[in-house]
Amino acid sequence: MPAMGRFFDGETGQRLHVDLYIDPVAETLRLEHSDLPMGSQYWPLWAIRALSENAREDQLVLSLKADTSLDSALIVTARLTVDDPDLTFRLLKLCPNLQRRDIAPGAIRKVAIWSTGAVSALLLMIFVILPAMANTLATFIPIEREVAWGRTVVNQMERFLGDGSVGRLACDNTEGLSALSEMTDRLTERAALQYDLNVTVFDHKMVNAFAAPGGQIVLMRGLIDTADSPDEVAAVLAHEIGHVESRDVTRNALRTAGSAGLLSLLLGDFAGGGAAVVVAEWTLNASYSREAEAQADQFALNMLDASGTDATGMAEFFDKIGELDRSGLDLPTYLASHPETKTRADAARVFAEAQGLTAPILSQREWEALRGICS
């Protein structure tokens, strides 16, 4: 009594119950049925493949090695289902290439070509086209739109840092405010700025400052508390004015709008994929901002010099940030993307040595008032 198998020829929907015989000498599997052409078919054992990941443990679905194609729909082969346990056992033992996966010739080359294409398209977009577009578009946005957007960003920031409402975090001591505007005026009196500056202090312990689009600048109380002289605060303020003038934030937001989608596209949704996108975007951002930071530093040094303020204040403030960094205290996120503080401090010191006559940017009384701006 021969073992039976169900045979499909791959051309018709007809099922043939064929008799199966293994010929160990000729190393073939013989299929017999009166409806087969010539009554029988011979399958060489070495050319038999079994379908992978078959859920049915009680059967084997076999096919013959076919001329493989990259488009798997084009492969036409017959199928033979075997569920006779004894025959299954013998086939597993006698067919040498049963589990082998055949790869179409040229597949590796095709993958290599398209991988290169995909990677170059992404790199070109992320590093060349998107930044260039962002730079151009940033100059097209009308200033009043940018100001409106900047207000929204500052309000969002205030909600995030404070108790969720707007208007509570901003410090409003009258003398402090006038000292602050005094400092801003002295810094900017010799500069022709495209933006009207709107400088605010938030009552928050973070040692940080940020520039939002359209001339919005926010200093944190922690930064003023950490500074030992008004010149140090002026250095940070001048640095942020540099960001405002070169439209760094607007440019960055435009660029991110383009590239964030691309990165999530590439990495997909595997476990941790979301986190990987955040990390990749952050790294990309840091590489762009290092350049922007260096430019803002240079802008700040020139501005300090033009207003007759000693750039040593900048060097001293960078030294302090460097120490905060090392002691691992609450590291402000924005500092992490800044160039090495030591290098920046040294650059400021070199610049300061070449400076002529300087004076503190605020009088002792004004400095006291600024320190009390949040009280």
Add this chain to the structure above:
Amino acid sequence: MNTQIDGRYFGKGGPLFKLYLVTAVLTVLTLGVYRFWAKTRIRKYIWSSVSGDDDSFEYTGTGLEKFLGFLVAIVILAIYLGIVQMALFFFGLNLFVLPDTPGQEIAQFFAIYVTLLAVVPLMLFARYRARRYRMARTRWRGIRFGMENGAWGYAFRAIGYYLLVLLSLGLLNPLATFKLEKYMADRTWYGDGRFVQTGKWTDLYGGMKHLLIAFAILAAGIIAVAMAGTRNEVGTGVFGGVLLFVGYVWALIGLIYYRVYAFNYLTARKRLDDHVTFLARLETSAIIGKIVVGSIVVGVVVTVVFGVIGSIGAGIFMSMSSGTDFDPNAGTFLGLALIGVLYAGAILATGGLSLVLITQPVIAHAVEHVTVLQAEHLDSIRQRSADKGADAEGFADALDVGGAI
């Protein structure tokens, strides 16, 4: 040849979970590249679990062609998405005015996310292509399924019908369901036999009843809450809150009811090659049971297992921190690494358990409640020539369309 064929499902939880775990780990180790092979292997398992008249289905797709399709899609999408997203963002910015009210401000903040709409037509396009690819790679008795080209036609129609659904506040949902399924079904083939979708879209309103009830309850809840707000009545507020919760749960169940109803109706009114007909008798209660039980088990297992591991890890971390010569940076790094591993592990476990405890049981139920009638005609169906254009679902992979399998 039997004149009636009942679907059977042979897949088991254990082997599928093991397959998922192995492929998921490989996916993480290869930074996501293996995901095309992972999905292919899982499909092969699920397809081979389905059988009719004791002949199993077969999935003939390969991971390699999926990967290639993805690379091709990336080249096209990189250019399209990068430029379109930035352009939309730019025009979004140009709409900015000085915000007067907090509401306006929040609206502007979200206006930026309008850029996400840029991918909607592509996602619909990808949905059709993905189905076409799956059909072209599915065989039963050695005969291929297939679908005609028509992805853009589908995408445009889908946008139109979904806009109608939106404008009619959901009331025209059956129209969209029926017309879009008919568009796809009428282009589907088994060998040289063509499928035809018959029936009327208005017949699907029977399936909408629980959704309509849910909306009535939700509306009542909103009115009650609003009244409580103006009149300052606590009792009415609580009542409104209860109504909102009941309405929400009712809507979730109503949605499943609708989908099952639509599946049964649409399947029963499909014909293959003018002779073969189908019967689908899926039970809403059974499917809801599987989804609810499955979700609870997945939720509890993931929470308990990762809660325990997490607190043990936190305990070790704390005891290390209390040591005198403890380096805070090393500790932070360890902590972050632990969180990262737990995060990835929890996502993997949730995915695998959902596949085994929710997706597979629902598929099994569906398969075992579908019957093919006049099946003797299947013998006369012959192979179709291969769909050369049905290349891999690269866009669907890139845009994350298609769900679990």
